[in-house]
């Protein structure tokens with residue numbers, strides 16, 4: 001049996017102070033949800049980013065070592081545009097991230113360090129909807145993040161983290177999935193949209209390698225299209241959608 005598709009999206013929960021976003025690659029959050037991040041940091045909420053890789057396999061014409069340093073710089077700049085100053089990298093290998101206990105442990109450790117109430121990740125499902133296949137890195141990190149939200153709260157799972165001084169944190173109340181084909185909630189993107197465009201534009205080298213379009217046009221068109229489409233299910237305002245799993 002499939003779940004019925006929710007036609008009207010609900011507002012995201014508001015009663016939280018700290019969020020941690022965990023994704024596979026530099027740019028995942030900028031394509032996915034940085035307009036929401038801008039709105040949240042405006043409200044004084046703390047948000048940190050954790051990236052499983054440095055996106056070193058993302059640019060065909062650039063060897064991975066040089067690419068990693070460049071994409072790390074671009075990611076830090078794009079986070080700063082939406083008010084995020086903490087950006088960490090787990091140094092899993094781009095393109096071949098393995099779902100498993102090593103990944104779950106690294107993400108659980110990050111959750112224990114940052115102690116968020118809200119955890120954000122990118123689409124963990126096989127497709128983006130229809131027949132648009134997702135990448136194995138997104139699936140692995142999305143699934144491991146959903147699992148690690150619980151792992152972080154159990155001191156008997158990964159006891160080595162406790163020995164390193166990372167006490168268990170059972171305070172994650174929601175895991176919100178950006179880019180899901182089955183969203184349940186949304187955030188108004190009106191105030192954050194311009195910064196989201198500038199934030200995506202900080203990945204300039206990546207975008208220039210990806211498209212012949214002018215980067216400014218490409219970034220604005222992409223984010224306008226996705227936030228407008230979501231807005232049709234959220235009172236007509238541009239919006240960022242999430243599939244929210246409660247805990």
Ligand SMILES: [Zn+2]
Pocket residue numbers: 024025027028138
């Ligand atoms: Zn990605």
